[in-house]
Amino acid sequence: MINGSQHTFTWHVDDLKSSNVDPKVNDDFLEWLKEMYASDGIGEVKAVRGDRHDYLAMTLDFSTPGKLGVDMTDYVKGMIEDFPEKLTGKTNCPWNENLFRVDDTKKKLSKEKAKIFHTFVMKAMFLGKHARQDLLPGITFMATRMREPNEGDWIKLKKMMNFLKAMENDIAMLSANGSNTVQWAVDAAFAVHGDFKSHTGATMTMGSGTICSISTKQKINTRSSTKAELVAMDDVAAKVLWTKLFLEAQGFPLEANIVYQDNTSSMKLEQNGKASSGKRTRHFNIKYFYITDLIQRGELEIEYCPTDEMIADYMTKPLTGAKFIYFRNKIMG
Numbered sequence: 001m002i003n004g005s006q007h008t009f010t011w012h013v014d015d016l017k018s019s020n021v022d023p024k025v026n027d028d029f030l031e032w033l034k035e036m037y038a039s040d041g042i043g044e045v046k047a048v049r050g051d052r053h054d055y056l057a058m059t060l061d062f063s064t065p066g067k068l069g070v071d072m073t074d075y076v077k078g079m080i081e082d083f084p085e086k087l088t089g090k091t092n093c094p095w096n097e098n099l100f101r102v103d104d105t106k107k108k109l110s111k112e113k114a115k116i117f118h119t120f121v122m123k124a125m126f127l128g129k130h131a132r133q134d135l136l137p138g139i140t141f142m143a144t145r146m147r148e149p150n151e152g153d154w155i156k157l158k159k160m161m162n163f164l165k166a167m168e169n170d171i172a173m174l175s176a177n178g179s180n181t182v183q184w185a186v187d188a189a190f191a192v193h194g195d196f197k198s199h200t201g202a203t204m205t206m207g208s209g210t211i212c213s214i215s216t217k218q219k220i221n222t223r224s225s226t227k228a229e230l231v232a233m234d235d236v237a238a239k240v241l242w243t244k245l246f247l248e249a250q251g252f253p254l255e256a257n258i259v260y261q262d263n264t265s266s267m268k269l270e271q272n273g274k275a276s277s278g279k280r281t282r283h284f285n286i287k288y289f290y291i292t293d294l295i296q297r298g299e300l301e302i303e304y305c306p307t308d309e310m311i312a313d314y315m316t317k318p319l320t321g322a323k324f325i326y327f328r329n330k331i332m333g
Contacts, residue, residue: 006249012056021251058130061171070172072131079123080165084116085158089165095138099156099318102194106150117142117149117157124160131172134328135160136215137201137315144217173333177207180255182247184240185305187262188218188232189316190225197221198228200235201315204243209333214239215315229266233259233291241299260305260312267302271295 001007002025010017018026030047038045048054051063061069080087109117121142128135138160145153182204189199198221202214214236222228236259244257261267273292294300313319314327 005251008250015055017053017055019250056130057126064173067173067175070131070174072127073169073171075127076132076164076168079120079127080161080168083120083161087158087162087165089162089168091159091162091166093320093324094135094160094163095156095318095320096159097318097320099138100141100192100194100199102145103150103152106152109149109151109154113154114149117154118146120157120161121146132164132170133172133203133210133213134170134314134331135164136213137318140215140217170332172209174209174211175207175333179207180252182206182243182254182257184236184257184259184300185261185310185312186229186232186236186259187310187312187316188225188228189313190222190228192317193217195221198231199316200232201312201317202232202236202239203311203315203331204239210311210331212239212243213315213331226263226265226269229261229263230269230291233261233266233270237291237294241294244299257300258303259300260303260310262305262307262310262313264304267304270302 002020003022005021005025007018007020007025007029018029020026030045033045051061053060057072057075059069059071061071063069108114121139124135124139125143128139138156142149142153142157142160183206184202184204186200186202188201191197192199198218200214200216200218203210204212216235218228218231218235220231222231240257240259244254247254269289270291273289291300291302295302307313311327311330314324314331319327
């Protein structure tokens with residue numbers, strides 16, 4: 001803390017990003033860095049300010065007033081160039097409805113091809129976490145297939161790569177609407193995996209474009225869609241709370257921290273805790289009612305969102321067609 005405000009750093013190896021509400025704090029920090037590290041004769045401390053910043057393969061572009069462009073098109077083009085098979089780019093979706101299905105009759109990949117599969121899934125994971133959140137459902141599933149990938153998994157990877165080629169110039173555009181409100185959408189797809197586990201999906205925005213997304217297979221089996229939704233909320237709760245605390249520490253107090261859901265049964269349990277728990281729900285682990293405590297403390301609010309507008313649905317299952325296009329446009333801003 002400096003003068004009552006948080007001085008925040010993010011770094012990777014020797015790349016450092018510094019932020020504070022007072023520009024002079026960054027000035028003083030830069031001078032300190034120069035004194036500490038620029039006098040050793042090895043190199044100089046370089047600082048970049050302005051509308052464009054290159055950081056971790058991203059170009060962070062603030063040149064459009066009120067918007068942030070997160071550009072990783074060079075990284076995408078490098079992936080396309082390095083892929084060992086010809087890519088046509090002739091696809092309008094990175095997956096089909098069979099994304100989560102595993103065909104164990106398919107031939108296992110050779111060691112060399114499995115290594116390539118691993119490399120490109122991890123490259124895609126890095127991309128999806130930073131600028132192409134529209135790919136996360138496919139990436140997170142393929143990441144579960146690392147141990148013994150087969151030809152079916154390779155086909156799914158190649159389809160995603162073809163989609164990347166088709167959309168290689170896409171840039172995520174983010175903006176805040178000035179309401180000082182964080183809007184989360186949290187959803188679950190019930191028993192969609194081969195072992196009948198459900199899938200959690202979540203997105204976060206402060207206006208246009210998705211700042212953060214979650215797409216992950218749930219770690220336990222559930223017996224109803226209501227419990228799957230509660231598990232999803234528990235999966236996301238820590239990040240919902242951390243985001244609020246982080247933004248407030250940067251000097252941006254929030255008017256509201258809203259979580260949208262489309263399952264009214266799980267919403268009642270989260271809002272009322274044991275007061276809404278009947279015979280079918282009394283066995284639920286108490287940790288899922290942690291949400292009730294957060295609501296009562298004013299840390300978040302739960303609001304209903306119609307299923308057709310539930311953007312987190314994109315992160316829970318392989319959508320195709322009109323729904324895929326509609327939600328993807330919202331995610332990419």
